[in-house]
Amino acid sequence: MSTHSTTRRHAAGLAGAAALALIVAALTGCDGPKPEPGPTDQDNQAPARETALEHAAKHQDPTYICPMHPQIRQDHPGTCPICGMDLIEKRVTPKAAAPETEPHPEVAVSGLMQQRLAVRTAEVERGPLAREVRAVGRVAYDETRLAHVHPRAAGWIEGLSLRAEGEPVRKDQKLADLYAPDILSAQVDFLIALERGGSNAPRVAPDKARNILRLLGVPEPVIRDIERSRETRNTIPVLAPADGIVTRMEAREGMYVTPSSEMFTIAALSEVWVMVDVFEHQLAWVRPGMRAEMRVPAYPGRTWTGKVEYLYPDLDPQTRTLRVRLVFSNPGLELKPNMFADVLIAGDPKPDAITIPREALIVTGQRESVVKALGEGRFQPVDVATGMESEGRVEVLSGLEPGDAIVVSGQFLIDSESSLQASFRRMR
Template identity: 30%
Template sequence: MTATRFAGGLLSLTLLVASCTSTTDAEEAPAARKPAGAAVADDMCAEHGVLEAICTKCHPTLIAVFKAKGDWCEEHGFPESVCPLCHPERGGRPTGSVDLKDDGAPADGTLVKLKSPELVRTVGIETVKAEQRPNGPEVVAVARIVYDAGKVARMNARSSGVVRELRVDVGTRVKRGQALATIESASVGADRGNLLAARARLEAAQSAAQRESELLAKGIAAKKDVEQAVKEREAAAAEVSAAEAAVGAGGGAGGLGGSYALTSPLDGVVVRRDAAVGQTVDPGPTLFEVVDASTMWAEIDVPEQELMGIRIGQGVSVEVDAMPGRAFEGKVDYLAPEIDPRTRTAHVRVALRNGDGALRANMFGRARIALGGERPSVMVPRVAVQRAKDVQLVFVKTSAGQYQTRRVVLGLEEGDLVEITKGIEAGEEVVTLGSFLLKTETLKDAIGAGCCD
């Protein structure tokens, strides 16, 4: 009750409503005349070249409605959307439906004047300049650097045995296929022995099948003996294949005796070694870890309310705390399909090039995800935006103690800021503290008699 009395009694605000201005100038603006003899559709105003139903020359009462909606060409006296002089290609017809009803919100351009600087201070009006952004709104979130999971290899023993030789240590840079350690294994020796025996049997079976075929050709051997020899040869070949698979699975491929080499499956750096000479090892525990750090991942947890503008492929700039001023650029390559029920965030992943190895796992920093792409945008504080009926309003300071109502169109949000896609220019001073009070004074049902000039 106190605030209401304060606004209505002490302020005595003077409202200059744009819709109350004289329409004489608009009526005197040049009309878009049709050439003599030109055919005109039945629903068109033949005299002014616009749709009859929205012709403000013939229906001047519509001027206030279009001005209130911010759809007005002051120079020619037509709604901007159908002005036949500014947009002749539209033929005087709107591109969509037109609502001629008064929406009840303040007209675009309504002026609010405070009588003195003392009154401005008493009310507590504060303003800030609308901010220009070169690349649109962005989401800023904490980023953690981790290894690219597709470029991490963990090696364990292929067969139980004893470590006989270590060929690398932590920090060693290795190539794909390079030996990391030599392990002596009884099972590998047995598998290799089985393979040698299987190969010997295959060789004997091949010789027997060849001999039986030659005897059959001379009429000495029976056909069934040849068929039996062929079956034995095929069985021996299958045994060799099985023995080779067993040797390969045990890590003994390409070697002799009971020793085998544990090798790296990729180029990279050894970052972990849990093996020692003489150590007994079994399949399962990791003995070596090799990482290719030429590409790293930035893992980002984005709050659910900021996810709407994020898409795969959007540009991301990551700056780690250890290297202020240096930005690593990448693109969103994964967006989790679920929200963490505890943190109410979604996981976002970005691949970052790391050719010089500057990025290291478990570094922390800040990621900036560009929501609007490479386009300029105007940002204002959320508190500067007021809602009147179904219309978004911002109040712009035009001079000392004078503020103009602007109908605006909102875009993406960024923290405490919101993008204005229409209605505000960068650098204009917008009201933050006190904007709600200005809104209440401009609403038609809050304007008393004698407030409008």
């Protein structure tokens, strides 16, 4: 038997054995040999807790950079071509999520340290809060009591009874003597009307001439004297129309004046105005008729009582304040125009206001806060919203409740310590 025939018989036998094995497996329900366990899709997946940045950091290609020249980058180790230093590997390091921190954490202060810091506390109170407006005012003339003296006819001043401005005058006091041709002509017409009228004639013509003299500013006593003496007068006295102070004096002896010339200005000082500027946020507290008090540096300890008379219609665009006019009685004439005065306008109190002492409030420009005492040496800054301020107390709109204990002395150091702790926690 040849070698080729032997090989063919051996292959045929192997093929027959394999076929017999397949038939047996089919009859017995056996699946045949099981494959070796290999990696699954689940094994290839990243853990559920792994973020995209962590997965990228784990599988990224390394990058080598120079510590001194970060622009030198390559994907394999080596040296820097500029300085010769060994390149170091740089990988993406995922950042851990920053824990949420309190903006103002609690601060623990021992009893001894509280004594050293002179820590004092007070309670948040609820009650009426007075609405008071304090302002600096300026005393001014009462413009409704100013009198301007003008001649009724053109003429010359023949004599003056005053020497200078600032002199007090009484009503009907003679201020000057005026010679006016028109007034002299009116006197002649008046005398002619008296002569023509007679004792039994109608009084129409004399009364008309008398009224002309009155309109020209001739005083009634002078008219009666002319009627009695039947003689004219060359000069007519110029009388003061009211009591007051001569605040302006333009007349001089021998001066020619016309009806447009203001010879004298007389101001009555029995009542004075006080002008104050009220801030825009205080306008709702002020209304006409409110009581006002005033003190002036010239008379320490004295207080004048007046009232709000008028609120002007427009605000000053630069200072954002409204001018308010007050009226004060001045019987002794102690109040002089242009004096400075400290004014207090007492408004209606606001009921049921939550208030704290003014010294407890911390104002940084970005927030307003107080330090709340939690007990057992624990303190915590609390942001608040404030309202009006009066008599050393500040209204709190939110952030505190009545009965809360707050720090009124040493609170700035506690607030600083809380801010430092918050900063350290954010860094960590």
